[in-house]
Amino acid sequence: MATMSIGKAWEEATAFVAREAALLFPVALLFVALPGLILQEMTPPQLQAWLAQPKADTIPAMPPGFGLAMVITILLIWFGSLALFALALRPGISVGEALRMSFARLPVLIGTALVAVGAVAALFVIAAVVGVAIALASKQMAAAVSMLLGFGAAGVVFYASIRLVLLNPVVIDGRLGVMDSLRRAWALTRGHFGRLFGFLVVVMLLSTIAGSAAQAIIGSLGGLVAGPDGARLAGGIAGAAVSAVVQVYMLVMLARLYRQALPQDVTDVFR
Template identity: 35%
Template structure:
């Protein structure tokens, strides 16, 4: 797909969001927003550079399931015009099992990429007579572009799972996603990086401004814990709205790629 076609996909996305915002954003808030809120409230403050592992980690399972349900439901809403929020959620639930299997396999691919990068990085460090720091740096320099490439090739996996009939061949959706995105990785990666950067800046700006105000006000009122909760709610809303646009883009991209295949 040429860069100009990415502009066409974005225009499709813009029109859909403007037309179906009344359905899209409640659906995103009920899934992605709830997942973000659960995660934000459950994760403890980091000690040093690490977040301590504890009983809170059990919340990761419902968070991941809600995120997948949101991706499938929004994809269904985009690809099946004339539906409702309830219909989209039911369609997402029907495909959730297949999505879990597909994401586990994608995770295996990412893990294999990490192991390969670690081994190559260690070999490079040995040949260069470097230490652990050099090996870690070399591994990261290899893993980051490889993981980005894999993520880009799986960019249409969720809308594919939402649109196409389930299959017992568990690798078939991954192969199909790879086939659809062949030759388009550069354009998809560029759009993804720009949108991720813009979304991150917007989220951080709102967290800093509104979060600071909410924390100050709730401390003055003598209920500082409410400030933490309200900040998490604001963050969840912002993330849900931004992620909804991203998921619509992925579904529109799948529609164009599948139509051209």
């Protein structure tokens, strides 16, 4: 099993981002931050409130075309992420080459997402069927068993999401198909679950804190100039910009961790 060092990945990522910032940040802003910001502006207040505190019995009506906008936003963010991985894994290529690579490999990433969604849906269906069967046999046990099955299914999904965190670099760095990409990403993270989990938790916390601070400060300044609407827009732009910066560092670090996880004979090819 290959060794994986978060510290080494951070050192390599900071050096790479400092050197290639002019290529990385425009891609991140255009294909990661901007689509998310536009979707946020399209989201009605009632839906934003529900997303903050979701309740199954009070789901608001979704505006016409909003579902399609969500799908387009997700695809653009995936496209931009693959391009960023291409830039990180193939130093020296142009942005145009990275975008072409991303466009060519995007169908594979979409295929892996469909397989993953299908697997998750099947898992929850199985859990629901088992829960119903147990409920029919013993109503007293139904609530407790249903809760345990729900937590178990959620735990499996969470574990799988960490184990597949290197899926994007696997997809963009090779020519594997859907199932082979999933198997490859799963194999590369074997034995590294705890390290990757800790890394993602730290990134999530930093992103949340930095984004919230930027939204509050810049939003307050925007509110002084243009009122509540200006505060919301300025805060959203600031949050999106911070998110883009964090995403760049995170994706470049994942690219370095991916290189570390590769077998030595494969890694040498790219040096």
